[in-house]
Amino acid sequence: MDAQLLAELQKLLGAENVLHKPEDLLLYEYDGSVEVARPDCVVFPQNADQVAALVALANRFNTPLVGRGAGTGLSGGALARTGGILTVFSLMNRILQVDAENQRAVVQPGVVNSDLSAAVAHLGLHFAPDPSSQKACTIGGNVSENSGGPHTLAYGVTTNHVLGMQVVLPTGEMVRIGSSAVDAPGYDLTGLFVGSEGTLGLVTEITVKLTRLPEETKTLLAIFDRVEDCTETVADITARGITPAACEMLDGWSLRAIEAYIHAGYPTDSAAVLLIDVDGLREAAAVQSEQVADVCRAHHAREVRAARDSRERDLLWKGRKNAFAAVGRLSPSYYVQDGVIPRTKLPATLRRIEEIGKKYGFEIGNIFHAGDGNLHPIVPFDARDKEQFRRAVAASDEIIEYCVAAGGTITGEHGVGMEKDRLMPLMFTEAELELMKRVRNAFNPIGLLNPEKIFPSAKGCGEIRPRPRAQKQSEVSVA
């Protein structure tokens, strides 16, 4: 990389906060996706002023700059696709303010999601968005990707919990948008920035809502011998207007994978289970758990188990939250999709996924947010086998095309990043993408921040083009 830029970065942040040796950069080539991209250097700013100075430097040296939290993202959002400066926020990890009375917190972007909930638990509060990676992922990353999680079914995704933020724009200018009070006048820029995948600005401070912990949570495990019974249960729970706090489906393949690793107490001989939380007032949780159990039984659940205590509950959830790690033990690589469908279409969609698996020669696993209709079909493959990788991608694409045709979308919570940019034409016309690009360019005109993300490259616009960097896939390792 440019020696002068390196010297300036070291002067700005201290040599210990700038990584540039190839062996130090290796780790930062990856995130949670199957994508790979090596930055020219990795920097660790400690405050917003340093971030602004970094952006100024990036401008001066005309070098791309990409923000990154913990690197747990699943779409390549936090990878330096075109090289440049990867800005890791792990040192900006202070909770700046907790305001229990107004149920607000102000945090730096590097605060780990579950650390915030842990820090406010004694006040009876928590930060509601709970991605499965919540023990590692950062709130800054959650904001960039508009992350979801199992309990967003009842509580909403990240954008529903963010009120305002301080951002450093690609010009180096620092500005506050939104506010700690609700209904900040003017356009909802906070709503635009959340989920913009780091393409509009770098978030340096976030004001979030804190949510009261429920008085009671009941966790149910409904066990099914047929996948159809399980998916029909989900559609029926939704149609009856019952909103559990979480409603996760795990199929038999996933259960066996998880059980071998976590010993969560999942029935390995079943076709599928639903892991359901109901919460709220004692009285509400009691009634709702009965209602849910009734629906499960009406659809031939073999058994509806209720966790007897918090230890049992935590164990059931530990299995779910570590599901992807468990899958990683079984297969050298896996490809996980994030399509969403209307919940009425769940039974048909799961059947279709099975057919697609057969067609391409994979046993596709399903561990997903069933209550939201947010699928995570997992295609296990061996990345060393290029042909297999090609088939895995083709199978995933066919699933996604089915989701879109069913009235759904290509990503529910993982983001577009560099993984699904080529799929964007499935959702948006060229004119619609052009409008979104103009919004990006209004903030980020020369593509300084997180370039070549979200939007399909100019060459392939309007059609699905071959996967970029496919030849590098042999380097993929799974965390």
Next chain:
Amino acid sequence: MSTPAAGAVSRLEALVGRSAFSADPEKLGDYAVDGITPSVAVQPSSTEEIVEIVKFAAAEKLAILSCGARTKIGIGLPPRQYDVALDLTRLNKIVAYDPGDLTLSVEPGVLLCKLQQHLNQHGQFLPHGVPFMTRATIGGTIASGVEGPLRQMYGTPRDFVLGMEFVTGDGVAGKSGGRVVKNVTGYDLHKLLIGSLGTLAVITKINLRTFPAPQSLRAFSLHFANAGAAACRDAVATSALKPMTMEIVSHTAAELFAHAHAFRREPHTLPEGALSTTAWTLVISFSGSEAMLDRSENEMRKMAESAGAERFTRIGNVDGKPEPVNIAACYVRLREFIPIALASSPGCTILKISVLPEHIEHVLACAKHAAEDHSMPWAAIARGIGVIYVALLPAARDEKPLHCVSATLNRIREDCARLGGHSTIPWCPSEWKSALDIWGPDRPDLPLMRKVKNVFDPRGILAPGRFMGGI
């Protein structure tokens, strides 16, 4: 103001057909905004027609104001230019409704109350109970950014709009979001359109989440001589209870609600003693099973006692009327506070404030003192989440009360700004708008908003000048 050439007018007529076009001065009077009458009004019935109209207007440099039932068309600064009224009431179809998925896709001209009736047949509803409910369209309520009591539990359109289709100021048909409940594909452009007063794009379709209609309701009123109402709000907020609505009502608002204007909006009598006409009332409602409602009632009773309530009433079976009627009589008045206030005074000026909940008490006290010190009739309601409406109700709308109104508002707004809150004036007589600085001081992110406007409407033909900072 420009007057479009006769040739332009006739070409516009050709675009939409004679029946959907009007240049009749009498009819156009209905479309006047802040005393400015457009040259033509068009009622397109498809997105394609809207694209053509907008492209045409962009080419001819004609300014467009899109509207629905026009119940809230007065919000914002007077338009800098206004040639074409784009009346969206013919786009009034429920495009798709999937009760099993609890999702809905509607055109903007659908009447909100018709929509609610439709959803009700399936035991569902849209938790969007907003002022002017009986006449308003879904598009208008979303574009104007109004909110209502139900947000305590359900949030605002920002939380339940799933996606939109729209036409930008250069005539490009666009969309964002989708029809499923979870989606992070592309930028959430539709969030920008909520409350944008039609300054960014013409909304042509709105996708929404629907919700199961609450089965049983129970509401309570707690009378407080002084600060107790806010303290009680705080106690509820830190309890396990999940109220559906929670507002603090001034005694002056209670008087307003007992007036004839209020009956026109809601014919049922307010239950005796529901609202205090001498002090503050906390009105709170709950939904759920009988067991949940019993629990909520017991806890509310205890909280009322510890906060020093003078009176605790279950807004229940009084006058032989069933409970829901009495709850509705109260709820509808709270929802319709703004139109009731507007009908009660020719110079009615409404200040919308948002602050952190801990400041509600202070702002209400400040509003009361400021109004009383200026001998200005007033009324106020505060939602538990920190949104406060203060209505000043002068007996006239000439120059004389303006000074008083302005002085009262300034005192409240200064206080509000000091507390880090926001204040805007969504409603006041047109001729007072510039004197009252309805949008307040420029925000530091205003330049970013201008950038957004420039992307969506580069020629500045959509509702020019109406938004914050003259956008």
